[in-house]
Amino acid sequence: MTRITLLGMLSSAVLLMTACSRNETEKPSGIDHVIVIGVDGLSPDGIKKAPTPMLDSMIAGGSVKWNVRTVLTSSSSQNWASMIMGAGPEQHGITSNDWEMDDHTLPPIVQESDGRFPTIFSILHKQRPDAEIGTVYHWGGFGRLFQKNAVNYDKHFETEDSTAADFVRYIKAKKPVLGFLHLDHVDHAGHHDGHGSPAYYQAVAKTDSLVGQVLQAIREAGMQDNTLVIIWADHGGIGYGHGGATPQEAEIAGIFYGKNIRKKYEVQQQVYTYDLAATIAFALGLQQPYAWIGRPVKAAFEGFNEPDNLWLGVKTIAAPTIYPDRKLYQQAGGLYVDKQATVTMASKIPGAIVRYTTDGTEPDSTSPVYSKPFTLDKTTIVKARAFDKEGNYSQVMPAYFRVVKSGAGNGVTGTFYAGDNLSKLPDFTRMKKGVSWTSPEFVTDLQHINGLLKGGNASFALTYDAFIQIDKAGSYTFATQSDDGSRLLVDGREVVDNDGNHGVTEATGSVSLTEGRHAIRVEYYNNGGGFWLETFYKGPGTPKQLIPADKLFLKQ
Structure with missing residues (x-):
């Protein structure tokens, strides 16, 4: 090998190392502040269908990713945690809304002195101890997810208006390097009135006005020329709840607006909820922990391209x-x-x-x-x-x-049982029966059930009994989709176990059946709040479908 060749190789190696080093530390220029507005339960559908002129203008003047994927389950605690922790439940250990610092089963793979997984707040505080960091949140549960010694300002309020108003005051008074606002009222509307209901879209419109107040505060604080604003959410929803693995529940929109953000751009790279923390770190020039799995959404920033190895698959x-x-x-x-x-x-x-x-x-x-x-x-x-x-x-x-057709003996017998903070299916032999009725299918008629609830107690149980007509012998798979728990039995044998408190979740089971009618029973309970039940089956010559009314009979 000649000396010239060796020197050339060494020069190339130095250039490569320099490029790699530069890529590892590169950041958008001029971003001194990051303001995150997180909206619990805000779905892409809500943004697209509600009157949201402020969000629409941010999308037109910035970048958007319409299908950011949440972690599962699509519930609040694990997703808010993933947002600020740059990792998923497998890493940070927050696997459900029941998680508490002194009551959980999965420890984080790495923890700080307070026992929590590192957050964007603690990383910023460690790398820039003088940085002003503040959080103002509507849902009190958000406050248990981060290190208290990492933030300068930590406030919780009971309404979306008081929460936003205090955050506005904080921005104008302290001009934070990182400010995080949490709003909870859209999720309330989803649970109370249903996702996609007029009340839900009205709550989204209210969010839009509150976002406008925050943007105005940024302007009044003189921060508009060096601030990145990000809109994010923990989950969407379907019906009266969330928690399941459907696009309606497990996809949210991410909006990037402000300093150094591309205009009128739709991000192509795949984005996950834990990429939020990585993106904040990228914008502020922070080194993210190795334990984080999130990646910054660089394509949203001017001067940065989509990943070279981006694979979009079939459109x-x-x-x-x-x-x-x-x-x-x-x-x-x-x-x-x-x-x-x-x-x-x-x-x-x-x-x-x-x-x-x-x-x-x-x-x-x-x-x-x-x-x-x-x-x-x-x-x-x-x-x-x-x-x-x-x-x-x-x-x-x-x-x-x-x-x-009526007159053929079709139908299902439903029976209501008042509950008391039920957390699993009760022993119905020990429950006092309420009213019974005939229903065409296994369905929770919301208006009917709401009329049976007393004193604001939304904890109750139901049983549905019928005979199902099986036209061809063979193996049949049954499924329940329920919020909360349910069980399906055929000929007295449990086939589907979908018990426990959860959002709409599907569970399945199979059984071999002969031709003819078989006793079928569905048991259901609701802990509180929104509720729903649907039943499906499939078998020989029968594609998966809702168990139809014409196959259900009151008598054998």
């Missing part, structure tokens, strides 16, 4: 809508007694076509094209998928149309 477009559309937890389609069902579809993508099936199979490029409404005179699963001009396609949208 997925928005799924079509099948009317009657899904409402709260209720599946698209519906129950039709002594009448035909009319099916209408629409694409959300201009110029896209919708293809569909009515036999339970997945629609593909050879399936019929929807052109006009059509009717159904029997129980049918309709599945639809959108295809755009470039050949991209959507996820499948299912709808369950249940058609039944």
